[in-house]
Amino acid sequence: MPLLLGQNPAAPATLNPAASASLNPAASATLAAATPAAAATRHPVEGSVHSWDLSTGVDGPGTRFVTFLSGCPLTCLYCQNPDTWRIRDGRRTAADDIVAEAAKYTGFIAAAGGGATLSGGEPLLQPVFAGELLHRFKHEVGLHTALDTSGFLGSRATDSLLRDVDLVLLDIKSWNRETYKKVTGRPLEPTLDFARRLARLGKDVWVRFVLVPGLTDDPANIEGVAAFAASLGNVSRVDVLPFHKLGASKWRELGRTFPLHDTPSPVPEQVASARRIFEAKGLRAV
Template identity: 30%
Template structure:
């Protein structure tokens, strides 16, 4: 399956069982690069953008998904026995061990439950705000001692606006610092409501040219850039993040335009250059999807240093790697 054939299905989000629930695909503790201090990162599933370099492709679809890590498979055959949908079969070529028919899969989770080798997993679980807050509260001492807090990421966290807002309200009410990592591709009315309980925004700028942005990500950048201007006007602290992708957005012209745009903003704490890497490449295959940047080499520190002069010329506070 080509990455551009990904189907978003946000009907699955936010209504599982009683009360408001969000679809979470990971919670990482003791993070130190996503908003200051020691933080808990909460990754929400679903994203309206389709960036071909995405290192978290398991975050894109707005529904739970099944992944298969072929290297972990020991060929025990238990998953074939318990799959009542008949969605799993042996790979007769021997290339992968198993083939999963994701159209037939009902996501019942039985295969993952019995796969003690960890080859099959279900990505995405529904959590209520109280359940999430209970997990977060366990690390309060670390937040207080390090001036840390909680950062919501994704996917695109604003794709689950009701859950995100409720979670932010509950966390901020407990005196915990809040941040979001976002593409800023969201209706301003919705975004403004969410920002009421956000202490820091970490937002991407992927490309300054609207046509190129749409070609690369599937969406226009007009809403994104205007939202970033609005955040600046509100006085909310911002970290601008530029994923630097060779051959996509690293031209002199685009970098100069990005530097000019960032210079006009207020409350920008830093411009974080995020060099392209290939750490997420295997995940695409584990989801049964193609990775379109296969063969594109990761950027070295020297590569990045050679491209950031436009930002230095404008005196911007730059960090490499976030």
């Protein structure tokens, strides 16, 4: 899934120093005062975290506090953060610490119409940890919540977890089953099943589609994704994301060959053409 360039997982999971200038002391103090009593009544929930950061315009509406969880069942050919694939490479982190960090930025985030997003990796590989974070972001910190997922592990998302999700960023990487398997190493159907479930629940969804020349750019393939998204009735936006090679260096650092090193990025007209296919189905494409 499309990701920000995160920290080295060997380093402690923290925000970069430049972001610390936007701290909200009142929110931080409120959360800190509540934490000891809460900790005394429950065991801390921990998970494997790659990094967290602030982003704007990529991971949901407004400015977002984005937590990147480690571990992913897919091996996407164009993944820009392959260093998130293995759950054991992440930093063991308590939910308390992440929630406390997010609380520092509530004033800044609220002013920008943003919220908190769980990304990865694949957040649903750690459903208990993901559910804890989503619940506390929403009810304790008061943030709009988003879940960025491939949907492949959608069956692990309980109804309780989904009740704490305001928006799902759902990556549908291809409509053609063979292409989907080639891109991800996994079958498409679990993602479609999850999309249908989200529609039954009336959950707001942004579909994300990566346009890769020679791989996912066939008009019939785009038409298939568009028709399916339009049939759901709960897709409020489609992000057509042009393929790029910004993560190629990470593949090299891991001793891997970037599979699409010879693939060009799509030209603007190719991106515009793909967006028109989605718009022709009545969808808002950006």
